[in-house]
Structure formats: C-alpha cells, structure tokens
Amino acid sequence: MLTFQGDARGQRVITLAANLQTNGSDDKGALHSTRVLEAVTSTTIHGGTPLYDAILQGYRLALNAYDPAYVNQVVVLTDGDNRDTKNSITRDGLTQAIKGLVDPARPIKLILLGYGPEADMTSLEAIASAVGGKAVKVGSLDVVAEATREALFTP
DSSP states (O other): OEEEEEOTTSOEEEEEOSOOOOTTSEETTEEHHHHHHHHHHHOOOOSOBOHHHHHHHHHHHHHHTOOTTSOOEEEEEESSOSBSOTTOOOHHHHHHHHHHHOOTTSOOEEEEEEESTTOOHHHHHHHHHHTTOEEEEESSGGGHHHHHHHHHHOO
16 A cells, blocks of 8 residues: 655655555554555545556556456555646556556556545546556545445446
8 A cells, every 4th residue: 555645845645554465464463454444544634636646656566566366456546636746647648558558467456546536536436547547536435345346346
C-alpha cells in the first residue's frame, strides 16, 4: 500500500505504508490484511496529490512482485486529480510509461477509484483504459468495497 501527497513545498511524498503480500500471510506478527487496514486507518489526507507518480510507482511495484498464483492488481483510491506537485509526470507521460511496462506474461490489472467531486474521472478512465484496466466513480467511502468488486469483476 502506497500513500501519496504533496508536502508544503509542493514536493511529491510517496510512502510504502504496507508491503505487497498475500492477505493471509504473517507480516511482523500480524496478518497482512490487518497491517493494510492499520495503514489505511492511520493515513491522513492533506497536501497535494502526486497521483500519476503514485500510480506509476504502484504499477512498477506490482510488476516486480508478480506472482502467477495470484490475481495481481493495483487499486488506487483518490479524492482528486494530479496537482500541487513540482515536476510530476503528465497524464500522457504516465500512460506511455505504463503501456511500456505491460508484460503479457505478468498481467497487472489497474483499478482506479475516483472519490468525491474533485476526482478527475476523464483522466482516470484514460489511464486505466491504456492498460486494459478500469476506472470507477465512488460516491461515498461506504461503497468503496462495492466499487472495487465492480471494477474487478465486470468487463
């Protein structure tokens, strides 16, 4: 799990909050799913949104950790668009970069969940479609699980 934000100077801050592992695995004495839940609930929202850089970093991490025994995917929940960061990759730069990373022998599904009125669904849809992924508008945090299921299991 990556968290991402811009700091007070507009610099990108992308943090690995939980390692990639299977949900039932041991992660420093607790279930990995518990560690992910802890990371989610302790995340604070502030600053800018280096969304495109975070998507690219997450896609690379998933590709490097690819395991054919599992569904390999990147799920991004964002409340905004790519903004307030210096030297961020552009949308076109991101789509070209992830297209260049696509490996049919190591398929990674990209799911982009746009939450709230500032979510740039046009960009999220363009990025997801570039690699055969899916973008879904999330009306409230209560429906994140439902939106994730929809994105994962519908064509």
